[in-house]
Amino acid sequence: MESTKEMSVKDQVKAIAGQWRDREGNLIMILHQIQGKFGYVPREVALLLSRELDVPLATIYEVITFYNYFKLEKPGKYNIAVCMGTACYLKGASQILDAVKDLLNIDEGETTPDGMFRLDAVRCLGCCGLAPVIMINDRIYGKVKKEQVMEILAAYKKNKE
Template sequence: MACDNKLKKEMFEELKKYISEIEEKNGALISVLHKGQEIFGYLPQEVQEFIAKEMNIPIAKVYGVVSFYHFFSMKPKGKHPISVCMGTACYVRGAEKVLNSVKNYLGIDVGETTEDGLFSIDALRCVGACGLAPVVLIGKDVYGKEEVKDMKKILEKYRKEASK
């Protein structure tokens, strides 16, 4: 437990350093939230309160931004976050079937994380890659069209990597 607290303290110190190096804090909230999520993996209440204090802004403003933008998460995400685009082009080309196959294979729903912490699922409005529709993002990896027909095979690749 002491190791976890030490790590957490270092994470807060890293975020504090990042915030302190911003010359004009007015308008920098989104970049600070991105950095916080990069460091902690998500933005729990404790991190939001820290950011509000360090930036001298109301916690309600921080929470408002975190809860408004889909790319911020208040829950821990899996090591490999899966985002299925549900925009019009993707939806018309079978995104719902792809999403259902991922949910069924992993045994979780949108917004949930697998018990082993490897995967979490989100449904996005549009990722801006309509030519590849339907599109699935796993972390920073982009899969489209033909690849997403066999999501089980793709997900097994990530499971094998994690077991090494």
């Protein structure tokens, strides 16, 4: 079972790399597709890619870490972004952030051990009129009160199969 799974990751990487072979600036395009497929760039995949493209792993990581877009860690099933932009901050976003941390028992930039939630503090989600704002995957929650956080998270926790 394990080896078929491994093969398939390898084949997927090969297929993606193959599409962009010998094209200038292909590394970024390939990494985009990898992240689209896996949700992040797993180390195993980066190592495979390095061999497949004959590009040093050092170069791959230099690119991944240069751009904020690329992720090296597995995202959660639900990614929580707590806005810490100016408006949200003034409206008490740090208390919201603390509440999420306490409830999930994780810090910023961490994922819960069950892989359900990942928490990030971000700068401005672009809807300051709704401050303070949190975003879970693509859904925005505006004018959030500290007391509501538990209720919001509970709805997602229910989805845990």
